[in-house]
Amino acid sequence: MASLKELRARIGSVKSTRKITSAMKMVAAAKLRRAEARAAAARPYADAMRRMLAEVGRSVAGEGGQPALLTGTGQDKVHLLVPMSSDRGLAGAFNSNINRTTRNLVLRLQAEGKTVKILPVGRKTYDFLSRDFADLIIGHRHLSGSKEIPFSSATELGEQITSLLEKGEFDVCTLVYNQFRNVMTQTPTEMQLVPLALPENDNAENSDVASYEFEPDEGTMLSSLLPRNLQVQLYATMLETAAGENGARMTAMDNATRNAGKAIDRLTLTYNRTRQTNITNELIEIISGAQAV
């Protein structure tokens, strides 16, 4: 049985751990709110972009000579994976889900005889993948650790992917990210970026409007819309990752705080019992000493 002094020290340290985890939970909750607001603010642009792309796509459908971003290279040999994680840990299974999904995907593609290249985004997934697949990694980026994710970070990543495609470095590009379902749940999701599946125009009121004219022509329009669309998609997933990270951290820290509370209760009980036993023992000693005299 541990001594009273040891127990007191244990209780003290668990209490300060609980303070830290509950503070981290509060911080994550505040950051989550901001991240969600930013994700919501970015949605109108993405929606409008999707509408325009659907409209342009409809009018060029069936024509040849379309950009590689839309049609791919016509091959399926080299796969580029872009796993996206957060830069910091202590967020439950948030990052390890991404890592596991990516690793399974790499192994599956390799078993099918494809060449795999990896471009990790976020420190956590880079650290993990560089242990197992160091030779497959062709570069990496961190999300800016700052409060706000600037659109330029998505622009740079998008330009990098586009130029890799132009150089013929890959045929298919897949993004692995955590889809933000709600604060509790983030699902690791694979999303194919190249070749792109053109969005359907689901806007019913639009379909009976006379068809659009384009200036410049549809082809030029499409080739300038596609890279921008890629960047917008990347930006949206970055924002989603930021929101998901904080959601996952909030949940994890909430659990940790609760567990710490339970541990404190348990330790306090042991502490009191030990104290009582000690007193009883001392009393017995005194009484039996007195009787012996």
Next chain:
Amino acid sequence: MSIKVKIVSPEKVLFAHDADMVVMPGSEGDIAAMPEHAPLMLTLRGGVVDVYEGDVVMHRFFVAGGFADIAPTHCTILADRALKVEDLSVDDAEARLAALEKSYEEADKMNVPALDILMDKIQSARAEIEAGQSAVPAMSI
């Protein structure tokens, strides 16, 4: 009769309001969106978007390229980067222009698509400086 105008940057909706006319810098010339305009999509160059209510320019925004979606009842401008003209910083834009001109000098003159992109950026920076200077109140000139 008015149209719903929306100016959106990737980060947020900058402006959403009804207006009577919007003049925007199309890549092949300025275009005005008015009610009952035929559906049109266009790419934008760097320049100033003027939002008219009646005959008066109520709002002026600088956009650094982008796309616009014009329809009979609405007009949506997707800007790569958008600012109110009052908030433009001429010094920033000049610094950026200098950097761009330098990289244009150093760029590979055979790589035409890359040069085109740089040229567009330079044009946009020049337009930004011009717009920024025009926004300075008349007294201080």
